[in-house]
Amino acid sequence: MIKIRNLHANVEGKEILRGINLDVNAGEVHAIMGPNGSGKSTLANVLAGHEAYEVTEGEVIFEGKNLLDLAPEDRAREGLFLAFQYPIEIPGISNTSFLQTALNEIRKYKGLPEYSAKEFLDLIKAKAVVLNMNPSLLSRPVNQGFSGGEKKRNEILQMLILNPKLAVLDETDSGLDIDALKIVSKGVNVFRSNKNAVILVTHYQRLLDYIVPDFVHVLYRGKIVKSGTKDLALELEEKGYEWLTKAELPVENV
Amino acid sequence: MNEEQKSDDMKVVEDLTNSEYKWGFVSDIEEEEFPIGLNEDVIRKISAKKKEPEWMTEWRLKAYKHWLTLTEPKWPKVKYPEVNFQDIRYFAAPKKKPEYESLDEVDPELVATFEKLGIPIEEQKTLAGVAVDAVFDSVSVATTFRETLSEKGIIFCPISEAIQNHPDLVKKYLGSIVPYTDNFYASLNAAVFSDGSFAYIPKGVRCPMELSTYFRINAMNSGQFERTLIIADEGSYVSYLEGCTAPMRDENQLHAAVVELIALDNAGIKYSTVQNWYPGNKEGKGGIYNFVTKRGLCKTNAKISWTQVETGSAVTWKYPSCILQGDNSVGEFYSVAVTNNYQQADTGTKMIHLGKNTRSTIISKGISAGRSDNSYRGLVKVGKNADNARNFSQCDSMLMGNKCGAHTFPYIEVNNNTAIVEHEATTSKISDDQIFYLNQRGISTEDAVNMIVNGFCKEVFKKLPMEFAVEAQKLLAISLEGSVG
Numbered sequence: 001m002i003k004i005r006n007l008h009a010n011v012e013g014k015e016i017l018r019g020i021n022l023d024v025n026a027g028e029v030h031a032i033m034g035p036n037g038s039g040k041s042t043l044a045n046v047l048a049g050h051e052a053y054e055v056t057e058g059e060v061i062f063e064g065k066n067l068l069d070l071a072p073e074d075r076a077r078e079g080l081f082l083a084f085q086y087p088i089e090i091p092g093i094s095n096t097s098f099l100q101t102a103l104n105e106i107r108k109y110k111g112l113p114e115y116s117a118k119e120f121l122d123l124i125k126a127k128a129v130v131l132n133m134n135p136s137l138l139s140r141p142v143n144q145g146f147s148g149g150e151k152k153r154n155e156i157l158q159m160l161i162l163n164p165k166l167a168v169l170d171e172t173d174s175g176l177d178i179d180a181l182k183i184v185s186k187g188v189n190v191f192r193s194n195k196n197a198v199i200l201v202t203h204y205q206r207l208l209d210y211i212v213p214d215f216v217h218v219l220y221r222g223k224i225v226k227s228g229t230k231d232l233a234l235e236l237e238e239k240g241y242e243w244l245t246k247a248e249l250p251v252e253n254v
Numbered sequence: 255m256n257e258e259q260k261s262d263d264m265k266v267v268e269d270l271t272n273s274e275y276k277w278g279f280v281s282d283i284e285e286e287e288f289p290i291g292l293n294e295d296v297i298r299k300i301s302a303k304k305k306e307p308e309w310m311t312e313w314r315l316k317a318y319k320h321w322l323t324l325t326e327p328k329w330p331k332v333k334y335p336e337v338n339f340q341d342i343r344y345f346a347a348p349k350k351k352p353e354y355e356s357l358d359e360v361d362p363e364l365v366a367t368f369e370k371l372g373i374p375i376e377e378q379k380t381l382a383g384v385a386v387d388a389v390f391d392s393v394s395v396a397t398t399f400r401e402t403l404s405e406k407g408i409i410f411c412p413i414s415e416a417i418q419n420h421p422d423l424v425k426k427y428l429g430s431i432v433p434y435t436d437n438f439y440a441s442l443n444a445a446v447f448s449d450g451s452f453a454y455i456p457k458g459v460r461c462p463m464e465l466s467t468y469f470r471i472n473a474m475n476s477g478q479f480e481r482t483l484i485i486a487d488e489g490s491y492v493s494y495l496e497g498c499t500a501p502m503r504d505e506n507q508l509h510a511a512v513v514e515l516i517a518l519d520n521a522g523i524k525y526s527t528v529q530n531w532y533p534g535n536k537e538g539k540g541g542i543y544n545f546v547t548k549r550g551l552c553k554t555n556a557k558i559s560w561t562q563v564e565t566g567s568a569v570t571w572k573y574p575s576c577i578l579q580g581d582n583s584v585g586e587f588y589s590v591a592v593t594n595n596y597q598q599a600d601t602g603t604k605m606i607h608l609g610k611n612t613r614s615t616i617i618s619k620g621i622s623a624g625r626s627d628n629s630y631r632g633l634v635k636v637g638k639n640a641d642n643a644r645n646f647s648q649c650d651s652m653l654m655g656n657k658c659g660a661h662t663f664p665y666i667e668v669n670n671n672t673a674i675v676e677h678e679a680t681t682s683k684i685s686d687d688q689i690f691y692l693n694q695r696g697i698s699t700e701d702a703v704n705m706i707v708n709g710f711c712k713e714v715f716k717k718l719p720m721e722f723a724v725e726a727q728k729l730l731a732i733s734l735e736g737s738v739g
Contacts (some may be wrong), residue, residue, distance in 0.1 A: 048690075048694050049693070049694075050690055051686070051690070052686075071693070072690060072693035072694055073693045073694075073696055073697060073698050073699070075694075076693065076694050076695055076696040077696045081694075082694050084691065084694075087691070088685075088687050088688050088691040090688055090691070090692070090705070090706060090709060091709050091710065092706075092708065092709025092710055092711070092712040092713075093705055093706070093708070093709040093712075098692075098695075098705070099695075101697060101701070101705070102692075102695035102696050102697055103696075105695075105696040105697055105698075105701070106696040109696070141709065158695065162695065162696070
């Protein structure tokens with residue numbers, strides 16, 4: 001699915017990613033954890049192509065293509081989806097018409113026929129049910145006046161509609177109460193299949209109780225310092241990050 | 255984003271920024287032209303050409319004499335080189351006298367021109383149910399649906415015809431809302447107006463279709479001076495659409511139209527405009543000067559609604575206004591004004607509350623891109639007898655890039671302490687994060703900008719008749735091409 005090799009990236013001239021290596025295969029869920037400022041969100045944004053992040057070194061191969069050569073919209077059309085940590089409000093554009101445009105752009109790119117308004121409406125209503133979403137949110141302007149939880153749910157709704165190959169969820173669990181967390185997790189679990197993959201960026205082990213990852217990686221100061229299975233997350237919960245970062249520091253020569 | 259990616263993006267931006275006015279073409283219809291310049295003889299000649307009665311000629315001459323005493327207004331926030339009024343040709347009409355029974359007889363070149371504009375008359379006829387009084391340069395060429403309308407007693411014709419066939423109505427109302435003494439450009443228009451539309455809706459009649467007129471400037475150096483007069487008699491209703499595009503031109507062209515609306519007791523007039531005169535090229539060369547006076551009068555319980563989408567012209571100076579004379583009358587102004595490159599727009603409205611319980615709403619959306627300047631200028635005036643007058647104004651500006659300007663000049667004069675006047679204003683910028691969010695969902699930057707801008711203008715677009723709203727969105731997209739990079 002995606003191969004990340006020695007990825008380095010700067011924000012405003014400061015190096016944040018310092019050589020990330022990661023392979024994600026179809027059917028896998030990878031959780032990326034780590035303390036604040038370790039570069040988790042940077043990694044998500046670099047993959048999506050945010051222009052504030054400058055890639056200085058390395059390579060990302062996504063489904064056989066050089067991801068870094070693609071414009072952000074083409075990355076999306078190729079099947080890369082980012083669930084934003086802070087979803088943006090777009091006044092005046094209804095959630096439904098925005099998503100219909102997005103889906104049809106992606107379908108056009110793939111040479112598939114576009115959805116009519118009617119077909120799309122049926123699709124979005126069906127997906128909204130999965131997420132217990134209030135139907136009024138579909139006709140409201142994108143994210144405008146949505147609560148924090150509604151915004152996150154809306155991100156997952158978009159993921160279900162656009163049905164990407166790789167979904168990168170950037171702290172989708174932050175700011176969610178336990179009920180919302182369960183619903184969002186359900187959405188992700190419905191999405192999971194052996195044809196797609198998920199990268200979960202999170203602070204908390206709690207999310208991993210509901211979305212069980214195949215692999216857990218710890219990101220620290222722009223590098224993956226430890227990888228393991230779900231048990232690693234439990235260990236982190238118990239011990240915090242300090243034991244890892246201390247142990248790794250000399251080795252990594254940070 | 256790597257360097258290669260960046261330079262690709264730059265190229266796309268450059269390509270888009272280099273795109274020229276898409277509808278800039280000149281059609282080759284022969285024109286009959288007047289000598290350049292203005293004097294009494296020219297005015298008499300215009301009047302004679304149009305076989306006008308003596309009273310009309312006299313009115314024009316009075317306007318001309320008054321105009322000579324006036325100077326050009328300098329208060330709008332726009333800059334442009336001095337206009338030499340003796341350097342303008344004041345009348346131009348297609349040479350082939352067009353008196354056709356059907357479109358087949360119309361000069362095919364002209365039909366092709368309309369098709370290029372995307373407004374084929376035939377389609378308009380069959381599909382949209384819109385009666386089109388198409389003003390091609392100065393003389394009306396095709397008038398349709400007149401029969402359907404006349405069954406209801408509705409008169410819809412070129413104003414030159416109305417002067418001959420309905421002199422009583424014209425005499426009574428022409429200049430009654432915008433007198434020839436009103437302002438510099440209104441005086442000039444009164445003296446030299448070439449043609450325009452006239453509509454009269456009789457008592458209690460609801461006009462069964464949208465009336466529309468398309469204007470087009472096509473004669474080198476010929477100023478366009480349209481004159482429109484719409485009278486909605488008691489209890490009647492009409493929706494009128496005005497739209498225009500103009501061919502590309504290097505010299506500046508003057509356009510000074512006058513529109514007068516009269517809504518008698520319990521009548522309603524909805525006047526919608528999509529304006530796309532040639533805005534000049536990327537360096538600010540050329541383009542139309544659009545100095546327009548539009549005003550409506552509301553009698554008791556009457557309503558006038560102005561909706562405008564302004565994307566064109568190098569310089570725009572335009573304030574569609576309502577005089578709310580009758581009690582309980584309502585005035586509305588919904589406006590989207592887009593400026594790009596070196597365009598300048600100073601536009602807004604005047605709501606004059608004279609009657610009791612009068613209400614007005616002003617929604618203005620200004621979008622500035624490139625090095626353009628976009629000003630909202632509005633007056634809300636409440637007279638001393640206008641008990642319980644209410645106004646709500648909302649003026650929002652959106653900036654694209656950091657070389658453009660947006661300005662708001664609200665004037666409020668309240669002489670009655672029962673009045674409630676509210677004014678809200680915002681200024682926003684399209685954020686990179688909004689664009690990135692849409693990009694990440696597979697939407698290109700160009701489409702993302704259009705989407706955001708359309709969202710910003712939605713309140714106004716939804717006031718437009720459907721087919722006009724679609725056209726307006728297309729125009730906005732074209733006008734803003736390459737403005738975000």
